[in-house]
Amino acid sequence: MKKISKFQSYGIVALTMVAGLLMSFAPGKSYKIGDSVADFKLKNTENGKYVSMASFPNAKGYIVVFTCNHCPFAKKYEQRIMDLDKKYASVGYPVIAISPNDPAVAPEDSYDELGKRAKEKGYTFPYTFDETQTVAQAFGATKTPHVFLINKEGGKLILKYAGAIDDNTEDAAKVTKNYLADAIAEVMAGKAVTVTETKSVGCTIKWKQS
Amino acid sequence: MKCLLALLLTGYIWASYAQTAEVVKFGELQKVMMAKNDTTYVINFWATWCVPCVKEFPAFRALAAKHKNEKVRVVMVSLDFASEKDKTLAPFLSKHQIDARIMLLDEPDYNSWIDRVEKSWGGEIPVTLIVNGATGIRTFFDHDFTPVSLEETFTKTINKQQ
Numbered sequence: 001m002k003k004i005s006k007f008q009s010y011g012i013v014a015l016t017m018v019a020g021l022l023m024s025f026a027p028g029k030s031y032k033i034g035d036s037v038a039d040f041k042l043k044n045t046e047n048g049k050y051v052s053m054a055s056f057p058n059a060k061g062y063i064v065v066f067t068c069n070h071c072p073f074a075k076k077y078e079q080r081i082m083d084l085d086k087k088y089a090s091v092g093y094p095v096i097a098i099s100p101n102d103p104a105v106a107p108e109d110s111y112d113e114l115g116k117r118a119k120e121k122g123y124t125f126p127y128t129f130d131e132t133q134t135v136a137q138a139f140g141a142t143k144t145p146h147v148f149l150i151n152k153e154g155g156k157l158i159l160k161y162a163g164a165i166d167d168n169t170e171d172a173a174k175v176t177k178n179y180l181a182d183a184i185a186e187v188m189a190g191k192a193v194t195v196t197e198t199k200s201v202g203c204t205i206k207w208k209q210s
Numbered sequence: 211m212k213c214l215l216a217l218l219l220t221g222y223i224w225a226s227y228a229q230t231a232e233v234v235k236f237g238e239l240q241k242v243m244m245a246k247n248d249t250t251y252v253i254n255f256w257a258t259w260c261v262p263c264v265k266e267f268p269a270f271r272a273l274a275a276k277h278k279n280e281k282v283r284v285v286m287v288s289l290d291f292a293s294e295k296d297k298t299l300a301p302f303l304s305k306h307q308i309d310a311r312i313m314l315l316d317e318p319d320y321n322s323w324i325d326r327v328e329k330s331w332g333g334e335i336p337v338t339l340i341v342n343g344a345t346g347i348r349t350f351f352d353h354d355f356t357p358v359s360l361e362e363t364f365t366k367t368i369n370k371q372q
Contacts, residue, residue, distance in 0.1 A: 072259045142332050167319035170291040177319065198321040201289050201333045203260070 030140025031148075033196045036156040040135045042098060042128035045115035051096065051126040053150065053157060060092030061151040061160075061187065063180070066130075066141040068099040069117050070108035071203035074144045076169050078121065081145070084165070084180070085125040093149075093184055095125040100136035101144070105206035136205055143202030147180055151187050160187050163198030229303045231312040233292055236323045239315060242285055243327070248344035249281040250368055255327075255337050257289045258302045262354045263336040267306060269360040274309040276361065284310035289335060292316040340367045 031037050044051045053062050065081055067074045085095035103110035111129045118127040130136050139148055140162070149161040161183035166175040183193045232238070242251055254270055256263035274284040286308065290299045295314055303312065317323055324333050328350045331337055338351045340363075349367050 143334055164321060167321065169320075170293060170318050174318065179321070199324040199331075199333045200320045201257075201324075201335065204262075204334045 030138060031159050033159055033162065033193075035159050037150060037159050038138065039157065040130075040138075042130055042135060043111070044126040045099075045111050045129050046118045046123065046127060051128055053096065055126075056094050058092070059094055059152070061149065062157075063088060063093055063095045063184075064139070064148040064150060065095060065097050065145055065165075066100050066136055066139070066143075066147075066205070067097050067145040068101050068106065068109045068203070069113055070101070070106045071144045073169055073202045077145045077165055080165055080172055081125075082121065082123060085123075088184060089124070091188070093188075097123070097125055097127045098130050098135060099127065099144075100130040100133050100141060101206040102133070102208045104208070109206070133205075133208060141205060143200070143204055145202060146200075149180060149183050149187065149193075160193050161196055164200035169201070229307065229312060231288055231295065231299050231303065231314040233295070233316050234313045236315065236317050236326070239287060239313065240326070242311075243339065243341055244343065245341075246343040248342065249283050250340065250342040250347070251283050251285055252364065253285045253287060253339040253341065255287045255289060255335050255339075257335060258298045259290065260335050264302075266336060266354045266356070266360075267308070269355045269357040270310065271306070271308045272357040273360050273364060277364075278309060284308070286310050286312045288312065288314045290314060340364065342368065 039053045041050050041052045043049070053059070053064075056062070063084055065084075067077065067081060069075075081095060081097065089095065099109050099114050101109040103113075107113070111131070114127055114129055139146075141148075145165065147161075147163065147165055148159060150157050151160050152158075161180065163179060165178075165180045166172075167177040167179065168175045179195055179198050182195065186193045239253075242253065245251065252270070252273060254263075254266075256267070258264065270284050270286065274282075288299050292314055299314060320333055324331055327339065328337070331350065331352065334352070336354050338355070339348070340351075341348045345368075347367060347370065349370075351363065355363065
């Protein structure tokens with residue numbers, strides 16, 4: 001989040017490499033910025049077909065957004081998520097929406113309800129259901145909405161940004177910092193992302209009670 | 211005239227009992243978190259749309275009632291949207307009385323202040339912060355409470371450094 005010197009960044013790179021080695025022995029840890037992420041395969045609630053990042057072979061990257069039907073924050077961002085796909089799919093960064101909630105806790109987020117909402121609103125992107133919650137865990141998603149920007153680099157899927165879409169959930173007209181759009185612009189320009197992570201209030205993901 | 215007086219008086223009494231939330235900026239919350247006096251502040255971050263928050267609300271009411279005559283102040287920091295408070299927070303507060311300071315934190319750029327409450331906090335609610343400027347206590351809890359667990363946690367926390 002803060003600007004760091006070159007020396008510090010080398011240190012961080014070295015530390016990240018060590019941490020990466022350690023983490024490969026510790027399953028359950030989620031992706032960090034700069035990590036290569038694994039593709040996933042989730043059912044699109046709009047048509048029952050499985051969707052992966054590989055389903056978009058021409059994409060340069062992906063906007064993976066964990067969202068849902070029931071959460072007031074997700075509702076506030078619904079139109080903005082639809083607009084993101086309209087704006088960025090054509091330039092190579094399509095939206096893939098994932099609802100990770102356990103419908104036993106949030107009935108509005110059942111497979112059928114998700115599909116219904118997507119069709120009603122005419123989503124132009126897949127609205128998938130992460131039934132096992134393993135994708136949300138892998139990404140380290142904690143809330144809805146929670147967005148992750150992925151860029152294809154040398155055949156790998158690299159995590160470039162994680163956090164909020166912008167700085168005003170309540171009112172899209174009052175947004176002053178477009179965190180995600182700024183990150184996409186930097187990635188598209190081949191620059192390093194300035195703000196790689198942001199924090200936000202949101203609804204907690206409804207994890208399955210184990 | 212008498213009638214008018216009675217009406218005004220009734221209005222005054224009603225107003226003094228009705229709970230309202232102060233709409234505040236981060237600085238106002240900061241003042242409570244950084245207060246140097248010997249009051250223990252139990253600061254709960256919540257919202258009416260947050261199911262676990264609403265569920266644990268009675269725990270904070272019970273804590274506030276039990277420690278009413280001590281130097282303990284419960285502060286309920288609502289993250290409801292300021293523009294919708296008359297539809298969300300106000301009806302909730304008219305149904306759920308609590309002896310607490312109630313704030314609505316109107317700071318939409320969450321990323322600008324979440325770290326200033328607690329570095330390890332990602333922004334999920336409910337969370338609770340117990341602070342006492344005089345004893346230097348500052349403990350953050352990223353889980354919800356029952357009335358029993360809150361009372362126990364509170365007692366343990368304030369006795370830790372006394």
